[in-house]
Each structure stands twice: as structure tokens, then as C-alpha cells.
Amino acid sequence: MYCSKCGTPNDDTARFCAKCGTPLAGAPAPGGTVAPPPIDPRVRGGGSLPVGPGSLPPGQPTVVAGKNPWLAVLLSFLLAGLGQIYNGDTKKGLIMLVVGILVSWTIVLYVGIWIWSMIDAHSVASGKGKTW
Numbered sequence: 605m606y607c608s609k610c611g612t613p614n615d616d617t618a619r620f621c622a623k624c625g626t627p628l629a630g631a632p633a634p635g636g637t638v639a640p641p642p643i644d645p646r647v648r649g650g651g652s653l654p655v656g657p658g659s660l661p662p663g664q665p666t667v668v669a670g671k672n673p674w675l676a677v678l679l680s681f682l683l684a685g686l687g688q689i690y691n692g693d694t695k696k697g698l699i700m701l702v703v704g705i706l707v708s709w710t711i712v713l714y715v716g717i718w719i720w721s722m723i724d725a726h727s728v729a730s731g732k733g734k735t736w
């Protein structure tokens with residue numbers, strides 16, 4: 605579109621004239637920049653919803669309790685999948701074990717499963733991760 609003030613051709617998506625800075629006709633510039641602030645109070649008004657997900661995880665009953673995260677890591681260190689089985693996450697552990705054996709001819713792939721197993725074992729045992 606062309607600037608109504610100086611006639612400079614501007615991109616159709618441009619909000620302001622590149623040459624003189626005049627707001628271009630049809631551009632939602634004034635409303636677009638003012639809109640975000642009023643949204644904030646509305647979000648806070650319904651703020652009870654966003655608070656929930658943040659405070660729930662620590663008290664969730666699905667969390668694995670009574671497991672030592674570092675023992676889980678040690679077991680996964682010895683063999684990918686062992687830490688998961690220790691966590692009671694048998695399905696995930698067996699999958700890691702089988703996939704680990706299947707890809708063991710490619711050390712790079714096994715190391716990937718191995719590291720994943722150790723990280724996951726710690727995460728689940730400390731209640732941050734979920735079992736399968």
C-alpha cells in the first residue's frame with residue numbers, strides 16, 4: 605500500500621510508513637499495541653486455573669515414593685532399564701532393556717538409551733517424572 609501522507613510504497617503488512625512513520629490505513633497498530641495490557645487483569649481474574657498445575661506435582665499421589673533417586677541412577681548405570689524396574693516402572697524398564705540390547709551393536713545408540721535411562725530413573729524416583 606502507499607503512504608497517504610508522502611506516497612511512499614510500503615509493504616502491505618507494514619503498520620507504519622518506512623519513510624515518514626505515518627500509521628498506514630487499515631493497520632491495526634493502535635489497537636494491536638494497546639490490547640495486551642488489558643488482557644493481563646482478565647488472566648489474573650481467572651488466575652485460580654494457572655496456579656493449579658504449578659502446585660499439584662509435589663503432592664500428586666501418582667509419584668513414586670520411597671525410592672532412592674541415586675540408587676535408581678546407579679542401577680540404570682549398570683544396565684539401561686534396571687533403574688526403571690527398581691522404580692516399579694517395569695514397562696519402561698523392559699522397553700529400555702530390550703531396545704538397549706537390540707541397538708547394543710551400535711554403541712552410540714546404546715549410550716543414548718543408557719543416558720536416558722539414568723536421567724529418567726532419577727527423575728521418576730524423585731517424583732518429577734512419570735512411570736509408563
Ligand SMILES: [Zn+2]
Nearest residue numbers: 607610621624
Ligand atoms: Zn510516508
